[in-house]
Amino acid sequence: xxxxxxxxxxxxxxxxxxxxxxxxxxxxxxxxxxxxxxxxxxxxxxxxxxxxxxxxxxxxxxxxxxxxxxxxxxxxxxxxxxxxxxxxxxxxxxxxxxxxxxxxxxxxxxxxxxxxxxxxxxxxxxxxxxxxxxxxxxxxxxxxxxxxxxxxxxxxxxxxxxxxxxxxxxxxxxxxxxxxxxxxxxxxxxxxxxxxxxxxxxxxxxxxxxxxxxxxxxxxxxxxxxxxxxxxxxxxxxxxxxxxxxxxxxxxxxxxxxxxxxxxxxxxxxxxxxxxxxxxxxxxxxxxxxxxxxxxxxxxxxxxxxxxxxxxxxxxxxxxxxxxxxxxxxxxxxxx
Numbered sequence: 608x609x610x611x612x613x614x615x616x617x618x619x620x621x622x623x624x625x626x627x628x629x630x631x632x633x634x635x636x637x638x639x640x641x642x643x644x645x646x647x648x649x650x651x652x653x654x655x656x657x658x659x660x661x662x663x664x665x666x667x668x669x670x671x672x673x674x675x676x677x678x679x680x681x682x683x684x685x686x687x688x689x690x691x692x693x694x695x696x697x698x699x700x701x702x703x704x705x706x707x708x709x710x711x712x713x714x715x716x717x718x719x720x721x722x723x724x725x726x727x728x729x730x731x732x733x734x735x736x737x738x739x740x741x742x743x744x745x746x747x748x749x750x751x752x753x754x755x756x757x758x759x760x761x762x763x764x765x766x767x768x769x770x771x772x773x774x775x776x777x778x779x780x781x782x783x784x785x786x787x788x789x790x791x792x793x794x795x796x797x798x799x800x801x802x803x804x805x806x807x808x809x810x811x812x813x814x815x816x817x818x819x820x821x822x823x824x825x826x827x828x829x830x831x832x833x834x835x836x837x838x839x840x841x842x843x844x845x846x847x848x849x850x851x852x853x854x855x856x857x858x859x860x861x862x863x864x865x866x867x868x869x870x871x872x873x874x875x876x877x878x879x880x881x882x883x884x885x886x887x888x889x890x891x892x893x894x895x896x897x898x899x900x901x902x903x904x905x906x907x908x909x910x911x912x913x914x915x916x917x918x919x920x921x922x923x924x925x926x927x928x929x930x931x932x933x934x935x936x937x938x939x940x941x942x943x
Contacts, residue, residue, distance in 0.1 A: 610637040613919050614677045614707035620663055624862045625930060629662070630678070630923040638711050645717075646688040647700060647710050652919075652940040653681035653731040654926045655765075659861045668885050677705040678922075683720065683730050684710070684943070694719070701730045706922055708942050724905040732765045732937035733911045734900045740886040741769035741831070742896035744853035747889070748882050749829035753778030756823050758842050761833035762803060763790040763912070765937035766855060769900070770831040771800050772909055782823050784838050786932045793935070798910055806838060812869060815841030826850075835859045836866040843870035846877045854883035861930060912936030 611634050618631040640646045661672040661679060672679055682704040686694050691714050694700065702717045704710030720730045732738065751757050757774040761767040762783025771781040771794070783794040783803040791803035802822035809815040815837045819827070826847035832839050835857035842852070860866040874881060886892070903909030914934040916925035922940045929938040 611635060612637050612708040614705070615919055615922055616675050616706075617662060617672050617678055619674070625659065625662065625923075625927050627923045627927070632920055637709060640688050640690050640711055642690050644711055644713050645686050645691050645694045645700075647682075647684045647702070647704060647712060647717075648687050648943055649682045649684040649704055649708055649710060650941070650943040651683050651728045651731055652706055652922065652942060653735070654922065654929050654938040654940065655681070655737070656856055656858050656861060656930065658926065659930060668888075677707050679703065680705050681731050681736060682710065683727050699727060701735065706919065706940075708919060725901060728913060728915075728937075728939055728941075729904055729911065731939060732913065733769055733904055733909055734897060736886065737765035737937065738769045738900040739893055739896040740855060741766045741773060742900060743886050743889055743892045744831050744855050744884060745770045745773050745829075747892065748853035748880075748884065749774075749831060749851045751777055751779045751829050754780075755828035756780045756782060756825060756847075757829040757831065758782045758784070758819070758823065758827045758845075759800075759831045759833075760784040760806075760838040760842075761856075761858065762794045762798075762800060763936060764833065764934075765911070767831065767833050768794070768798055768911060768936065769909065772798055772903075774829075774831075775799050775801075776903075776908070779829075780823075782819070782827070784834070790935065793912065797912075806834075809841070810837060812837055812840045812844070816844040819845045829853075831855060833858060836864075839866075840868060840870045843868070843873040843879075846873055846879055848877050850877060850879050852879060852881040854881065858930070914938050916940045918942070 686698045700717045757779045759767045759771040763785045774781045781800045783800045794800045794803040804818045809818045827845045830842045830852040833856045836859035
């Protein structure tokens with residue numbers, strides 16, 4: 608009998624909010640690797656906000672996800688069959704095999720990882736793309752100096768949690784924005800931020816601005832923005848002259864909600880630098896970032912939290928929950 612595996616494909620493009628009907632779980636024949644290829648069993652699948660943008664046909668930094676093809680996504684797994692001399696059976700590898708239990712690769716884009724001191728799942732979070740994203744936006748755009756105040760939205764998430772901890776390690780005052788008292792407590796008590804504002808209690812610009820001014824009375828010098836909307840407008844009202852703003856994501860608008868900037872005049876009045884970025888454009892940053900992040904996790908200086916869904920069938924609901932902020936930390940799907 609032919610061996611099979613499961614994969615999740617994009618069945619239709621969402622109109623408005625993503626629904627489970629936009630996905631389809633398929634059982635397909637397990638491929639046989641050709642010369643130069645490896646067969647990898649996926650252990651963990653990464654769910655990330657950028658995937659929402661890839662689900663629609665719009666002009667962006669990357670091609671949209673194709674209908675009826677395996678959903679794109681970062682993966683970490685173990686080589687089960689190798690016909691590539693660079694990889695051996697049993698190697699743990701990081702790659703982009705998508706929402707599937709198995710994947711074939713010719714080795715391009717695969718990276719061997721060491722799980723002796725760093726858990727396998729961390730390579731999809733703090734010691735992976737989210738961590739490098741935090742490292743780049745903070746160090747190359749926000750460029751914090753000791754004693755300055757750095758604000759991070761979505762501070763309990765996979766990216767924001769790393770950005771704030773790195774800011775603290777550089778001698779900054781770190782302020783977070785997160786959703787709900789449990790996440791805010793985690794941000795301050797576990798991650799070591801100096802304060803955290805609950806955006807669920809401050810849903811308009813005036814309220815958010817008052818809350819931020821209360822926890823950052825000397826103003827804000829750097830912003831690592833993951834959300835947009837009220838969070839960004841409140842930050843703009845509190846910026847110090849020559850502040851720097853790294854736009855990593857705007858998840859408040861990913862499901863079609865308009866997120867205009869109302870405090871736009873602060874950009875001129877405070878002579879602010881604001882820069883959006885995609886971390887895949889900056890491959891030179893990955894080696895130093897991964898070295899620092901890996902040391903931080905191995906030593907325990909960098910802390911992280913994971914939300915783990917089990918089984919490929921659970922991926923759509925976990926993805927939808929992540930977009931709504933129901934995850935706590937990095938959202939993963941455990942397959943093996």
